[in-house]
Structures are given as structure tokens and as C-alpha cells.
Amino acid sequence: xxxxxxxxxxxxxxxxxxxxxxxxxxxxxxxxxxxxxxxxxxxxxxxxxxxxxxxxxxxxxxxxxxxxxxxxxxxxxxxxxxxxxxxxxxxxxxxxxxxxxxxxxxxxxxxxxxxxxxxxxxxxxxxxxxxxxxxxxxxxxxxxxxxxxxxxxxxxxxxxxxxxxxxxxxxxxxxxxxxxxxxxxxxxxxxxxxxxxxxxxxxxxxxxxxxxxxxxxxxxxxxxxxxxxxxxxxxxxxxxxxxxxxxxxxxxxxxxxxxxxxx
Amino acid sequence: xxxxxxxxxxxxxxxxxxxxxxxxxxxxxxxxxxxxxxxxxxxxxxxxxxxxxxxxxxxxxxxxxxxxxxxxxxxxxxxxxxxxxxxxxxxxxxxxxxxxxxxxxxxxxxxxxxxxxxxxxxxxxxxxxxxxxxxxxxxxxxxxxxxxxxxxxxxxxxxxxxxxxxxxxxxxxxxxxxxxxxxxxxxxxxxxxxxxxxxxxxxxxxxxxxxxxxxxxxxxxxxxxxxxxxxxxxxxxxxxxxxxxxxxxxxxxxxxxxxxxxxxxxxxxxxxxxxxxxxxxxxxxxxxxxxxxxxxxxxxxxxxxxxxxxxxxxxxxxxxxxxxxxxxxxxxxxxxxxxxxxxxxxxxxxxxxxxxxxxxxxxxxxxxxxxxxxxxxxxxxxxxxxxxxxxx
Numbered sequence: 001x002x003x004x005x006x007x008x009x010x011x012x013x014x015x016x017x018x019x020x021x022x023x024x025x026x027x028x029x030x031x032x033x034x035x036x037x038x039x040x041x042x043x044x045x046x047x048x049x050x051x052x053x054x055x056x057x058x059x060x061x062x063x064x065x066x067x068x069x070x071x072x073x074x075x076x077x078x079x080x081x082x083x084x085x086x087x088x089x090x091x092x093x094x095x096x097x098x099x100x101x102x103x104x105x106x107x108x109x110x111x112x113x114x115x116x117x118x119x120x121x122x123x124x125x126x127x128x129x130x131x132x133x134x135x136x137x138x139x140x141x142x143x144x145x146x147x148x149x150x151x152x153x154x155x156x157x158x159x160x161x162x163x164x165x166x167x168x169x170x171x172x173x174x175x176x177x178x179x180x181x182x183x184x185x186x187x188x189x190x191x192x193x194x195x196x197x198x199x200x201x202x203x204x205x206x207x208x209x210x211x212x213x214x215x216x217x218x219x220x221x222x223x224x225x226x227x228x229x230x231x232x233x234x235x236x237x238x239x240x241x242x243x244x245x246x247x248x249x250x251x252x253x254x255x256x257x258x259x260x261x262x263x
Numbered sequence: 264x265x266x267x268x269x270x271x272x273x274x275x276x277x278x279x280x281x282x283x284x285x286x287x288x289x290x291x292x293x294x295x296x297x298x299x300x301x302x303x304x305x306x307x308x309x310x311x312x313x314x315x316x317x318x319x320x321x322x323x324x325x326x327x328x329x330x331x332x333x334x335x336x337x338x339x340x341x342x343x344x345x346x347x348x349x350x351x352x353x354x355x356x357x358x359x360x361x362x363x364x365x366x367x368x369x370x371x372x373x374x375x376x377x378x379x380x381x382x383x384x385x386x387x388x389x390x391x392x393x394x395x396x397x398x399x400x401x402x403x404x405x406x407x408x409x410x411x412x413x414x415x416x417x418x419x420x421x422x423x424x425x426x427x428x429x430x431x432x433x434x435x436x437x438x439x440x441x442x443x444x445x446x447x448x449x450x451x452x453x454x455x456x457x458x459x460x461x462x463x464x465x466x467x468x469x470x471x472x473x474x475x476x477x478x479x480x481x482x483x484x485x486x487x488x489x490x491x492x493x494x495x496x497x498x499x500x501x502x503x504x505x506x507x508x509x510x511x512x513x514x515x516x517x518x519x520x521x522x523x524x525x526x527x528x529x530x531x532x533x534x535x536x537x538x539x540x541x542x543x544x545x546x547x548x549x550x551x552x553x554x555x556x557x558x559x560x561x562x563x564x565x566x567x568x569x570x571x572x573x574x575x576x577x578x579x580x581x582x583x584x585x586x587x588x589x590x591x592x593x594x595x596x597x598x599x600x601x602x603x604x605x606x607x608x609x610x611x612x613x614x615x616x617x618x619x620x621x622x623x624x625x626x627x628x629x630x631x632x633x634x635x636x637x638x639x640x641x642x643x644x645x646x647x648x649x650x651x652x653x654x655x
Binding site: 041125128129130132133135136137138139144 | 315316317341344345347348349351353355356357358368369372373375421
């Protein structure tokens with residue numbers, strides 16, 4: 001008899017767990033956003049986080065953007081040449097980057113570079129009672145730790161996405177100069193085909209991705225102690241993994257939803 | 264006595280199936296030092312963490328300055344937290360901040376004082392706690408004892424009204440332990456704050472605490488002054504007041520004071536043949552301990568106990584009646600046992616090595632026999648015999 005109900009019980013518990021953590025994440029995220037009203041007192045921490053999330057990620061973003069642009073250039077040239085349309089390479093590269101790859105790849109790079117680090121940092125603070133210490137000092141831990149990171153994310157993600165787009169287009173241009181003597185047409189096509197809506201759409205995505213990545217990374221670290229399967233260092237390790245995986249998944253889901261609205 | 268500042272009423276908390284606090288009740292009085300002692304893992308920290316809201320109870324309530332936690336608003340609770348400070352067992356220092364920044368954090372984040380005032384106040388605490396040389400270092404680069412002092416400095420920096428010390432001396436060397444306790448005592452005298460100290464340091468804490476609370480099995484089993492605790496004959500409390508003696512008893516295999524009295528009482532109620540006793544009074548042993556050290560006295564008792572091991576059986580037990588009196592108690596034995604035992608003990612004390620030791624340390628040994636009778640209380644008879652000057 002027990003075996004018959006095992007599956008419904010498992011599904012029920014799973015659903016309740018998902019609902020609970022979603023609700024908790026919602027409240028946590030709203031609390032982080034609500035604390036943005038204390039911007040005046042948080043600016044130093046925000047600046048530090050802009051340095052940590054944005055500036056320290058710059059080199060990896062430039063590197064990845066350049067090679068992504070080059071690969072797009074190569075693949076685009078290989079495809080377009082079949083239709084004798086290699087002159088459209090600039091359009092293909094620019095639109096792919098600005099509308100899609102720029103925001104998504106920037107988000108994924110920042111998940112690996114900053115999200116995992118943020119989750120581990122907050123997780124260690126949780127297990128070593130540093131967050132409890134903040135609470136006993138009557139310092140709001142979400143305002144102290146999470147809000148500056150989320151605000152810094154809102155600033156860094158669009159800026160890095162813009163850098164990714166520009167460097168990626170340059171990479172595509174570089175690839176086109178290696179492959180074709182008609183590379184001069186590349187930028188004129190980019191200029192004529194790229195609309196403001198394309199850029200706006202990319203920035204909307206980067207804002208949403210910033211919210212998703214920062215809140216999930218902070219949330220996973222903040223609630224490390226609620227991890228039922230592990231504790232201590234292993235708990236922090238699992239939280240970090242969970243932050244990276246969940247952030248990636250939700251970024252891709254959000255990307256699809258936003259794209260479908262923007263189309 | 265005035266109304267308590269904090270009243271913990273029937274607090275119950277369980278983690279999963281494990282009940283940590285079971286209807287625990289406790290009063291914390293204003294401007295007093297309250298100690299909470301108990302074995303590891305009995306819920307001392309859990310109890311105190313309820314007061315500052317780090318843990319929510321399953322049932323029960325806390326009344327802080329007349330306001331019940333179950334009825335106050337978040338703003339009122341925040342005001343309560345502003346009056347408190349908490350020193351964590353494992354320090355909970357911010358590892359990415361220097362010692363100076365750690366101490367300054369509450370002032371910077373909560374009070375937003377001018378930079379100069381923050382520096383002055385932190386510097387004062389740093390000097391008081393002898394942390395000058397490590398102020399620029401990160402917590403991982405300083406010793407455990409220093410980390411403890413940094414945590415203490417951080418707890419004191421806001422001059423709070425109530426300070427919770429969660430095992431403030433754990434991990435410190437004996438000299439620093441005494442320094443920390445005397446510092447808490449000194450600051451308490453100076454600032455008149457209310458202190459709640461969770462500790463294992465018995466009996467050191469008894470010298471500074473006004474009230475001692477013992478927690479066991481989720482309940483407060485004793486609440487009162489250290490003197491009342493020390494004078495208590497409750498065997499459950501003996502382990503807390505005479506923990507160091509228990510260790511000695513384990514080493515010598517002699518019954519401790521409470522256990523010996525219990526044994527005599529138990530045997531006397533069995534109504535078998537009368538109990539006979541032989542007492543060995545070692546006058547000067549207390550002075551030996553006082554002037555030449557506890558260890559020398561212990562070595563002497565240990566050697567004597569080793570000699571006694573052969574004499575003990577199911578019908579004979581031995582224990583320390585007081586610091587200077589050892590008693591051998593026998594049931595189901597005849598009067599001959601007293602004479603034989605006295606002779607054996609005399610032989611022991613007249614062996615050259617022991618005699619030399621006794622003479623060198625001015626130890627005067629008196630061996631007395633007490634013939635039991637069915638109509639007398641053996642404990643009372645023993646006390647009377649020991650206070651009389653008559654030797655057998």
C-alpha cells in the first residue's frame with residue numbers, strides 16, 4: 001500500500017519544496033530591492049561590487065566576446081557564401097550578438113565569474129555565523145550584503161553586455177577581413193541594419209538577467225544552512241553549484257520568454 | 264528583588280525530533296551577571312539565541328523589560344536588539360575585514376558616527392584589550408585567543424545595556440581566562456551593564472556571577488546564587504560544583520563526599536548487620552594543598568588510595584568525607600574488621616617513605632574506629648566521633 005502512494009507523496013513533497021523555495025526567493029529578492037532606498041548609505045559597497053563584478057570580469061568578457069564574434073564571422077561566412085550573400089555577414093554577426101548572444105553569454109560568463117563567488121562568499125559567512133553576527137548588531141544582512149550586489153549587477157550587466165556586443169562585432173569584422181577582401185561593407189551593413197529596438201531588447205534582457213543571477217546567487221549562499229543534504233563546507237559547495245546551475249537555467253528560460261515578447 | 268529585565272517563560276524548542284529546550288524558564292536581572300552553565304550540547308546557546316531573535320521558539324514566550332516578544336512589533340524588537348550585544352562562541356569575526364574594521368563595524372553601520380570618533384573609540388578598546396599590534400591584521404592571521412579578544416572588543420564597542428557572552432573563555436589559556444573574567448567584572452562595575460555568560464569555566468565563573476543557572480535535559484535545574492549552589496547537597500548539582508574533584512575521584516577510585524554519604528545512608532537503611540567504620544584523619548593535608556600545591560596533595564591521596572584498593576570489596580567502600588578525612592565503611596563485618604584495618608593502616612603510615620613524607624609536610628594522621636549500632640544514625644555518629652578528640 002505504501003508503495004502505491006510513494007510516487008504521489010514524493011511529487012507532493014517536491015512541489016511543496018519548490019513552492020516554498022520560490023516564495024522564499026521572491027520575498028528575499030523583493031527585500032533586496034526594497035532596501036535600495038538606502039542607496040545613500042550603500043554607495044561605497046555598490047562601488048566595490050561594481051569593481052568586483054564589473055571591472056574584474058572585463059578581461060574575460062572581452063576575450064570571450066572577441067572569439068565569439070570571430071566564430072560567428074567564420075560560421076556566418078561559411079553559410080552566407082553558399083547563397084553568395086557574404087556581404088550580409090556584418091548584419092548576421094551584429095544582430096546575433098546584440099539581440100541574443102551578447103546578453104546571454106555575458107550573463108553566463110558573469111554567473112561563472114561572479115555568481116559562484118558571491119554564493120560561496122555569502123555561504124561561508126552564513127556557516128561561520130557572520131550573518132548571525134550582523135543580525136545581533138541589528139544590521140540588516142540583506143541590506144548589507146545583498147542589495148549592493150544586486151544594484152551593482154544592474155549597473156554591470158548592461159555595461160558589460162554593451163562591451164561584449166562591441167568587441168564581438170570587432171571580432172566578427174576581424175574574421176571577415178581574414179576571409180574576404182570585401183570587409184569594408186561589414187560596418188556599413190551593421191550601421192544600416194541594426195535598429196534601436198534591437199539594442200533596447202538586448203539591454204532589457206541584460207537587466208532581467210542581472211536580477212536573476214544576482215538574486216539567485218545571493219539566495220543560494222544566504223540559505224546555505226537550510227540545505228538538507230549537506231552541511232559546512234560541503235553545504236557551501238552545493239550552494240555554489242546550485243547557484244550556477246539555477247542561474248544558467250533561469251537565464252535561458254527568461255531569454256526565451258523575453259525574446260518571444262520582443263519579437 | 265526588582266522585576267527581572269528578561270523573563271524566559273516555558274520556552275520549548277526542538278530541531279527535528281530532538282527536543283533541545285523543554286519548558287525552560289529563567290529570569291535575568293538588571294545590572295547583574297547571570298551565568299548559564301551546563302554540559303555541551305544541552306541548549307545553552309540556543310536558549311540565549313532566542314532572546315536576540317536568532318532562533319524562534321516552538322512555544323513559550325520571552326518578556327523583555329515588560330514587553331512580551333509574542334506581542335511586540337518589529338520596530339520594538341529592533342529597539343530591543345539595539346540595547347543588546349552578543350559575543351559568539353566561535354567569534355563570528357568578518358574574515359574579509361581587519362581587526363580594526365571588525366571592531367568598528369557596528370559603529371560604522373549602525374550609528375554612522377564621524378570618522379574621528381569611530382577611530383578614537385575603536386583605538387580605546389584596542390588598547391584596553393591589548394590588540395595594538397594586530398589591529399591591521401585579518402582575523403585568520405591572529406591566534407585564537409586574540410580572535411576572542413577582538414570579538415569581545417566588538418561586543419563592548421557600542422557600550423550596550425545587555426551583553427550576552429557565549430563561552431567567552433573557550434580556547435584561551437588559563438591566564439587569559441582569568442583576564443577575560445576580571446575584565447567582564449571590571450567593565451560590569453564600570454558600566455553597570457547586564458551580563459549573561461554561557462560558560463564551562465567552573466568554578467571561575469562563580470566568583471563573578473550573581474546568579475547561576477544550570478541547564479540540563481532542556482530544563483533549568485538550578486537557579487540561584489553561587490553560594491547556594493556550592494552549599495547544595497543535591498547530587499545532580501555536585502558534578503557542576505565539584506567537577507575537578509570528580510576527576511580526582513575517578514583517578515583514585517575513592518567515593519566523593521556526596522557519594523560516600525549516599526552510600527552510608529543506603530547501607531544504613533538495609534537493616535543488615537551494623538555498619539562499622541574506620542576514619543583516617545590527615546591533619547595538615549589542607550595546609551599542604553594550600554602551601555605546596557594541589558598536585559602534591561593529590562599524589563599523596565593517590566598513593567594511599569592505591570594501598571586501599573586491596574582492602575575494598577562489595578561490603579567495604581572508601582571515600583573522602585572531607586578534604587582531610589578518609590573513611591572506610593563496612594557492612595556485614597564484625598568488630599575484628601576494625602582492629603585488622605586499623606593495624607593495616609598503621610603499617611602503611613609507618614612505612615619509612617610515608618612516615619618521612621608525613622614528617623616533612625607536618626601531616627598528623629589519626630586512625631579511629633567506629634563500632635556501628637542498629638539504633639544510631641551512622642552519619643551523625645561519624646560526625647560526632649570526628650569532632651571529639653578521643654582516639655581509638
